[in-house]
Amino acid sequence: MSNRQRPVSVTTLAAMKRRGERITCLTAYDASLARVMTEAGVDMILVGDSLGMVVQGHDTTLPVTLDEMIYHSRCVARGMAQTQARQPLLLVDLPFMSYASVEQALHSAARLMKEGGAQMVKLEGGAAQVAVVQALTVQGIPVCAHLGLTPQSVHKLGGYKVQGREASAAEAMLHDALALQQAGADTLILECIPATLAELISKELHIPVIGIGAGAQCDGQVLVSTDVLGLSAQPPRFALDYAQIHGAPALAIRAFIADVRAGAFPQPEQCFS
Numbered sequence: 001m002s003n004r005q006r007p008v009s010v011t012t013l014a015a016m017k018r019r020g021e022r023i024t025c026l027t028a029y030d031a032s033l034a035r036v037m038t039e040a041g042v043d044m045i046l047v048g049d050s051l052g053m054v055v056q057g058h059d060t061t062l063p064v065t066l067d068e069m070i071y072h073s074r075c076v077a078r079g080m081a082q083t084q085a086r087q088p089l090l091l092v093d094l095p096f097m098s099y100a101s102v103e104q105a106l107h108s109a110a111r112l113m114k115e116g117g118a119q120m121v122k123l124e125g126g127a128a129q130v131a132v133v134q135a136l137t138v139q140g141i142p143v144c145a146h147l148g149l150t151p152q153s154v155h156k157l158g159g160y161k162v163q164g165r166e167a168s169a170a171e172a173m174l175h176d177a178l179a180l181q182q183a184g185a186d187t188l189i190l191e192c193i194p195a196t197l198a199e200l201i202s203k204e205l206h207i208p209v210i211g212i213g214a215g216a217q218c219d220g221q222v223l224v225s226t227d228v229l230g231l232s233a234q235p236p237r238f239a240l241d242y243a244q245i246h247g248a249p250a251l252a253i254r255a256f257i258a259d260v261r262a263g264a265f266p267q268p269e270q271c272f273s
């Protein structure tokens with residue numbers, strides 16, 4: 001019989017929010033990094049469609065296919081399973097245009113779970129996604145919503161910019177967050193928004209809110225692993241190169257997890273106002 005600890009699940013994340021324990025999440029795209037992150041004790045691993053940019057070298061996430069997400073998810077799932085350490089929750093992105101209708105979303109999410117080993121799927125967008133989130137929820141598929149800077153809409157947004165600075169946009173984002181929660185979303189990622197807005201949304205929602213470039217008051221933090229490991233040519237302002245400070249990748253990952261848990265990351269210089 002395995003001596004593994006109970007794996008991280010949606011109920012673990014909900015309990016962490018209730019207890020005020022910070023949730024840690026990092027992106028991974030391959031087995032080696034997934035194993036190191038699992039051994040370091042990260043709570044969630046995100047197979048992000050950021051792989052289109054950091055693994056495949058595209059300018060945006062738009063070219064990434066569902067088959068590619070499944071391939072990387074399988075690699076990550078295998079890496080996680082190579083260690084006896086507690087298993088993080090495996091969150092996988094639904095790529096661009098793989099959830100444009102309820103039927104397509106159900107089909108895509110089912111493939112991510114059956115073939116890729118995903119335990120939660122992530123989709124971008126606000127109230128317009130309510131029907132999709134409801135349909136996934138009815139089928140027992142955990143959902144992570146994603147608001148703020150939503151990279152799949154980069155051409156509509158006019159670039160990778162901070163979102164929600166105007167009062168009307170901030171109000172709309174809170175409204176979207178509440179609608180997604182009501183529809184059944186289990187978690188929410190907020191990307192690149194003012195720290196005060198992220199704090200407000202985190203307080204208003206009962207589901208865990210995980211920030212990236214969204215200040216220190218979210219229920220957790222996620223970063224793209226290449227930014228943490230000093231592999232990005234132009235890391236975003238909200239990231240911190242932990243490898244430069246701590247050396248080896250495993251030490252850098254452990255330092256990120258420890259800092260988030262201690263409330264020491266992000267600092268004001270990694271936040272927006």
Ligand code: KIV
Binds near residue numbers: 046047093189
């Ligand atoms: O694809 C990704 O890595 C993401 C993070 C930026 C949250 O969505």
